[in-house]
Amino acid sequence: MPRAQKPNSKKERRQESEKLILEAAEKVFAEAGFGGATMQLIADMAGLPKANLHYYFPTKESLYRQVVQNIFQIWLEAADVFDKADGPAEGIGAYIDAKMDISRRHPAGSKVWASEVMHRAPVIQDYLETTLMEWTEGRAAIIERWIAEGRMEPVDPRHLLYMLWATTQHYADFNHQIETLNGGTPLSDAQWDAATQSVKEIILRGIGITT
Amino acid sequence: MPRAQKPNSKKERRQESEKLILEAAEKVFAEAGFGGATMQLIADMAGLPKANLHYYFPTKESLYRQVVQNIFQIWLEAADVFDKADGPAEGIGAYIDAKMDISRRHPAGSKVWASEVMHRAPVIQDYLETTLMEWTEGRAAIIERWIAEGRMEPVDPRHLLYMLWATTQHYADFNHQIETLNGGTPLSDAQWDAATQSVKEIILRGIGITT
DNA sequence: AAAAATCTTGACCGGTTGGTCAGACTGTGG
């Protein structure tokens, strides 16, 4: 009878290895970029022989594509809080909270995403044109409704969204610069809270919400 | 007597070639990243044989370093408007104008800079620790003075600066995403103005300045 | 005009990279 004495079974091992590879790949792609990353480096970081990577992911590009899709998924899920809110203060505030949390917990993934978009999105252009486009238009409509209801100042919804993305993602993509300016040490828990508070405070006041 | 019939003279040609190479390198580094860029690609884009690149820039890294330093220079010069202003509305407003202008006119350079910082600043870490650190502390002091004088809301100066950097740079680094969401076409002059206006409006109102 | 200094370039090289593959290994179903 096939019990799992050790975490061994055909399917378990497969999932485990894939996860190991994807995590290593995310870090290496983030630190070196797609062009600078090597399968050997990813293999070393995952603790597997290089040929094993090519068993699970036939090409470097397919591995990269999976990493990008994973972070895009996380990115999209943060949007849920936006929909559940019944007003701009709650909706945008919670969205900033969620995106700052992603920046803190998935800095590598955020960098991979940023790098992909900066390089003209060679592998996820279709996502931008479909999923992201729909998402953006949907939220822009919500914001416009809030404006029409007089619950916030009339600002261009798209530029507001860009500002939300830019500001929150900055704490992931440029964390090295922020660390350097912070005396070479990573932000503490309290400093992350302060950062989130600052961002929320300025933006919410900026769209006419008094807390 | 050495007249310049055609744009030929030793020093002129040198400057011309270096400029040609640096412009090509900026584009290629921006599009492919340091690791993905090849000297051959840069040479082709500059219309020169590869060996010629190595005459002017001994290594790929030295060429890259020059590109990064150039954009850093432009970046720093935008700060002048900050100092000349005698209040937050004028200072921060003009700074946003200047940085949006850079994003528009030097998207490639901005991307190279972003990429460099994202990859933990392997070649310009010393700049971050010295020049950028001093710059940041200087402007933070100015902002704190404005706050003490009651000319703007008490916000953390550093997080305000990060927001300025993030928001303005976003229009360069993520211009492909913005173009896609704009229906696949680049922002028009009017749209750039609208973007700048939106950013200024939200941030200035966000720090308590009523226009 | 000759010599010196600077510039240009095709050909070349050692090292690295993504990817392949034959064969060993291992859990699984009968």
Next chain:
DNA sequence: CCACAGTCTGACCAACCGGTCAAGATTTTT
């Protein structure tokens, strides 16, 4: 216990990369 499908890996390869170099071309200096 066996046969089979799935998993693993060392060795290998063609392609490509950054960088070199010698020899020629061009400009500057004497």
